[in-house]
Amino acid sequence: MKKLLVYISAAGMALSLTVKPAVAGNEDRAGQAGANELLINPWARTSGFGGANIALVRGIEAMNLNVAGLGFNKGTEVVFAQTDWMRGTDIKISSFGVGQKVGESGSMGLTVTSMSFGDIERTNETQPDGGLGTYSPQFLTVGFSYAKEFSNSIYGGLAVRMISESINDVKAQGLVIDAGIQYITGFNEAKDNLKFGIALRNVGTPMKFDGEGLSFRNDNASANINVLQQQRVERFEMPSLVSIGIAYDIKLKEDHRLTPMISFTSNSFIRDQFALGAEYGFRQLFMLRAGYTIDKKDKNAIIDDEISANLGLTAGASVVVPLGKSGKTFGIDYAYRSTKTFDGTHTIGARFNL
Secondary structure, eight states: OHHHHHHHHHHHHHHHHHHGGGTTTOGGGTTSBOOGGGGOOOOHHHHTTTTOOTTTOOGGGGGGTOGGGGGGOOSEEEEEEEEEETTTSOEEEEEEEEEEEETTTEEEEEEEEEEEOOOEEOOOSSOTTOOSOEEOOEEEEEEEEEEEEOSSSEEEEEEEEEEEEEOSSOEEEEEEEEEEEEEEEOSSTTSOSEEEEEEEEEEEOOBOOBSGGGEEEEEETTTTEEEEEEOOOOOBBOOOEEEEEEEEOEEOSTTEEEEEEEEEEEESSSOOEEEEEEEEEETTTEEEEEEEEEEOOOTTOSOOSOOOSSOEEEEEEEEEEEOTTSSOEEEEEEEEEOOSSTTOEEEEEEEEEO
C-alpha cells in the first residue's frame, strides 16, 4: 500500500510537468509573484551545484530543493549557514536547520531562515533626502518537514513553510507546501549509482500586505476634510515551480568518486532554467563541486536579457572531520554563485552529524 501511494504521488507530480509548461517560464509575468526568497537556496553545501542536485540532495538542506532527500537522515543533523547575498548590497541570510531520524524509516526536519537588508533611510514627501531615522525590513521563513524511506530505492517527503515579510508597520504572511520524490537504481552491484528526483515547490495561497503603514490621513482644511484613508493593496502569488533531475555516480578509483548531474526547473513567473553540475568526492571527507545555470529564453520574448540574479558559474567545497570512532562528524562548507551585478553570492556553513 505504501509503495502504491508513492507511485500515485510520482504520477501526479509527473503529470504536473506536462500541464504546467503552458503557463510556466512566462517572463512577461516576472514581478507578479512575491515571496521570492523562497527561490533562494540559503545552504552552503548544495549552493555549489547551482540547483542541479535535485536527485542528489541529502539531509536538512533537501528542504529547499527536494524534501525527499531528508529521508536519508540516519541520526541527528544540525546545520548553520550564513550568506552574503550579492556582495555589496548588504543583504545577509542566516539559516539554521535540525533533522532527526524518527522510527525505523522516517525523518523530521525544522529550518529557520532570516533575511535582513540592513538599515534603510526613512523618507517622505516633505523630506525625500531622509533625516527621519531608519527602518530594517525582515524576511523570515520557518519550515517543517517529514520524509520517509519507503524502500531501498524510493524516498518521499512533504514540507510546510511559513513566510513572514515585515517592516515596522506593514506585514504579510503566507504558507506554502513542498513535495518531493527520489528514486535510486543503478548498474553497479549495489544498484545505487543512478539517481532520479522530482520536486514540486512553493504551492500556496496568495499573500497580501496589511498594516498601519498603508493608511494615511487626508487633511484638507479648505474642504473641511480630515479622514483616515487606507491604501488598497493587491494580493500576489507564490513563485511555484517543478524541478526534475538526474545524477550518476562514477567510481574513479578506490575511495574516489565523480558525480555528474543535470536538472530542469519549470517556473511559473520567470524563465525556465537548466542546471549542470558535478561533484568530486574522496570518501566522505572531502568534496569539490561546480555547476552552471542558464535561462531558457523564448525567441518571442519582450526582454532579451537575463532576468534572474544568479546565473552562470557556481562552485563549492566541503571538508568533513570525523569526531572519534562513533561515526559522528563535523563539516565546513563553502559555496560561490556568480551574479550579473555586484560581487557574487558567498555562503559558508557548518554541520554536525550526530
